[in-house]
Amino acid sequence: MSSAPFLIACVGKPSAGKSSFLNAVTDAGAKVGSYPFTTIDPNYGVAYYPVACPCAGLGVRERCRPRHGRCAQGRRHVPVRVLDVAGLVPGAAEGAGLGNRFLDDLRQADVLIHVVDASGTTDAAGRATRGYDPAGDIRWLRFEVEAWVWGNLQRRWAGIVRRHVAVSASALDTLHAQLAGYGTARDVVQRALDKMPRDLTTPDALARWDCHAELRRFVSLFLDERFPTVVALNKIDMPDSDKNISAILKRYSTGVDGVRAENIVLxxxxAECFLRKMHAQSFIRYETGSDDFETCENAATGGLKPLDEKTSRRLETIRDLVLFRYGSTGVQDAIVRAVESLGFLPVYPVKSLTTFGEPESPASGAFRDCVLVRPGTTVREFARKLLGAQMDSGYAGAETVGGIQLAENEVIVAGKNIIKFNLESK
Ligand SMILES: Nc1nc2c(ncn2[C@@H]2O[C@H](COP(=O)(O)OP(=O)(O)OP(=O)(O)O)[C@@H](O)[C@H]2O)c(=O)[nH]1
Ligand SMILES: [Mg+2]
Incomplete structure (x- = not known):
């Protein structure tokens, strides 16, 4: 598959739990430590976005064989990449802490998960403390990301405007050229521009933008479009988290600082890392996202090892403080929100609409591929990603289940997301 898989980047202050989050949702095995800046070089892992697979409804569940990820009982786990970077501190955009080199690691991310230490036991620099109010962390982190993008533009703004005027470019062309380094599609810049007052986006208006006013405002709108943010209020198992969470949920109920209330997860x-480890060692039976686990004492089937008292107590605490209270450890919800906040859609390219796999050999498996695509992606754009140069030489149309033809400029939507491309045989 030529298209790069969806990329989620974990950001946050040191010791918020970014590497722990990565380990909770992937097999990355990143180093975790109770001191700031445990992570310096970024860590990558692969997590899974769960979605109902079309194999069940089309009666080919037994033959469903994803090339990447897996499908169990009609529930498909689509791989998404997760990146864990070094901690950010206030002033990072100006070089504080480990500086803005780490902001640069975010350039290719589709979406950010801001991991916040909700327990109030680490200060803004990630140092151990007590009674710290984490509510402000969401605001300053957003400010730093904004200052980083703005700073990169502002330093060159006079030259950018001079050239813009000299070649009579449109505001869209000029800004897109400048923001392409953030992996930005044209329509993302367009959507941000659409939110600016009309008279500020005419071709000659850019020359009147003040760096600290209009440009800053545009950068903020651009960030909302380019780096949507899911906030993971982490460490919910700790004593003071409860009251901090209530305060944050109240403050963000109307959506400010680039965070929408529905994108806050607990x-x-x-807890997830521990449950996964116990499951891997056959002490418990646990499925990520669920609200409980089985032990050898309450399991419906055998095969689980007995627990010693200390482990048993720790599991009981997780059950009480996390699973019963919040319904799950929340880490999978964070992945789901991250993918869904952008409205990404799973699309299944197939070679046959009868076998949903290879035309002549059903045994080779069905629904081998699933690609997450941006909302608004057209059949043509998807074909280009998938077929590359073949698109120019042999493209002969696309169709979906039920023999329905798909026009090249049609936007791909749910229900028409199993797509067969017809190619001219030479
Ligand atoms: N109680 C509790 N502790 C957690 C949780 N998540 C992480 N921690 C602890 O917080 C500390 C920091 O965790 P890390 O995952 O290393 O944090 P980080 O954000 O990657 O930190 P840096 O790499 O320094 O930026 C460790 O002692 C973790 O065990 C959680 O959900 N609950
Ligand atoms: Mg780390």
Whole structure:
């Protein structure tokens, strides 16, 4: 598959639990430490976005064989990449802490998960403390990301405007050229521009933009479009988290600082890591996202090892403080929100609409591929990603289930997301 898989970047202050979150949702095995800046070089892992697979409804569940990820009982786990970067501190855009080199690691991310330490036991620099109010962390982190993008533009703004005027470019062309380094599609810049007052986006208006006013305002709108943010209020297993969470949910109920209320999730990365480990060692039976686990004492089937008292107590605490109270460890919800906040859609390219796999050999498996595509992606854009140069030489149309033809400029939507491309045989 030529298209790069969806990329989620975990950001946050040191010791918020970014690496723990990565370990909770992937097999990355990143180093975790109770001191700031445990992570310096970024860590990558692969997590899974769960979605109902079309194999069940089309009666080919037994033959469903994803090339990447897996499908169990009609529930498909689509791989998404997760990146964990070094901690950010206030002033990072100006070089504080480990500086803005780490902001640069975010350039290719589709969406950010801001991991916040909700327990109030680490200060803004990630140092151990007590009674810290984490409510402000969401605001300053957003400010730093904004200052980073703005700073990159502002330093060159006079030259950018001079050239813009000299070649009589449109505001869209000029800004898109400048923001392409953030992996930005043209329509993302267009959507941000659409939110600016009309008279500020005419071709000659850019020359009148003040760096600290109009440009800054545009950068903020651009960030909302380019780096949507899911906030993971982490360490919900700790004593003071409850009251901090209530305060944050109240403050963000109307959506400010680039965060929408529905994009706030509650997590315990530590609990998830422990449950996964116990499951891997056959002490418990646990499925990510669920609200409970089985032990050898209450399991419906055998095969689980007995627990010692200490482990048993720790599991009981997780059950009480996390699973019963919040319904899950929340880490999977964070992945789901991250993918869905952008409205990404799973699309299944197939070679046959009868076998949903290879035309002549059903045994080779069905629904081998699933690609997450941006909302608004057209059949043509998807074909180009998938077929590359073949698109120019042999493209002969596209169709979906029921023999329905799809026009090249048609936007791909749910229900028409199993797509067969017809190619001219030479
Ligand atoms: N109680 C509790 N502790 C957690 C949780 N998640 C992480 N921690 C602890 O918080 C500390 C920091 O965790 P890391 O995952 O290393 O944090 P980080 O954000 O990657 O930190 P840096 O790499 O320094 O930026 C460790 O002691 C973790 O065990 C959680 O959900 N609950
Ligand atoms: Mg780390």
């Amino acid at each position: 997590t315990s990365a530590l």
